[in-house]
Amino acid sequence: MASKKAQVEDQRAGAEIIHGAHECYNHSVTQLKELGFPRGVLPLKDLEECGIVRETGFVWMKQKAPYEHFFEATNTLVRYDREVTAYVEEGKMKKMSGVKSKQLLLWVPIVEMSIHEEVGAEKKIYFKTPVGIGRSFPFVAFMDEEEKKKLFLE
Numbered sequence: 001m002a003s004k005k006a007q008v009e010d011q012r013a014g015a016e017i018i019h020g021a022h023e024c025y026n027h028s029v030t031q032l033k034e035l036g037f038p039r040g041v042l043p044l045k046d047l048e049e050c051g052i053v054r055e056t057g058f059v060w061m062k063q064k065a066p067y068e069h070f071f072e073a074t075n076t077l078v079r080y081d082r083e084v085t086a087y088v089e090e091g092k093m094k095k096m097s098g099v100k101s102k103q104l105l106l107w108v109p110i111v112e113m114s115i116h117e118e119v120g121a122e123k124k125i126y127f128k129t130p131v132g133i134g135r136s137f138p139f140v141a142f143m144d145e146e147e148k149k150k151l152f153l154e
Contacts, residue, residue, distance in 0.1 A: 011058050017051040024050040028061060036091045036115055038143040041125065043069045044080055052088075060085040073141035077102040078110075091115040101127065115139065 018027045024047035029039050031052065046064040053059075060083060067080045081098035088094075092114040100107040112128040116136060125142060128134035140148065 011056075012051060012053060012060070014055060015051040015053045015058075017049065019049050021047050024048070024061065031059065031088070034090075035088055035093070037093075037113075037125070038139060038147055040071075040144045040147075041113070041142040042080070042084065043067075044084065057087045057089055058085070059088050071137075071141065074137045076137075079107060 018024050027050055028042065028044065028047065032039055032041065042061070044061055044063050045067045047061055048064055049060075049062040051060055062083045063080065064082075066082050068077060069080065070077050079100045079102070081100075084096070084098035086093040086096040092112070094112045094114075096111050096113070097109075099110040101110055102108075108129050110127050111130050112134075114126050114128075116124045116126050123139040124136040125139055126134050126136040140151070143151065
């Protein structure tokens with residue numbers, strides 16, 4: 001059985017790696033936009049490194065320290081570990097690690113998020129737990145102020 005370090009190296013083989021807070025922030029904002037997600041859905045702080053393996057869709061983001069963020073629009077507290085990983089494709093992040101949501105008194109891992117659009121209905125982001133249970137919230141709840149202004153001016 002391969003060691004954890006070897007597995008990580010295998011996942012990251014052929015990756016584009018970015019270092020530095022400013023560069024990683026810009027890269028993550030660009031990636032979220034390309035995937036169709038609003039900028040505020042992953043409000044990571046003090047990024048040190050991020051990367052993407054375009055062949056597999058594997059991405060990671062490393063912060064200096066874990067971070068907790070309260071989303072007022074959804075009344076949800078979310079914890080982002082020092083490293084957040086996922087496999088991404090347009091409108092979906094799956095096999096996520098490093099993201100947990102506080103539900104009642106428990107921290108529940110979030111393993112997938114996807115964008116759902118139905119004709120005549122509000123666009124939503126669906127968050128799924130390891131047991132397959134999930135919850136959806138309005139897409140606009142995760143938009144930053146600039147995105148909201150742009151949306152309402154269109």
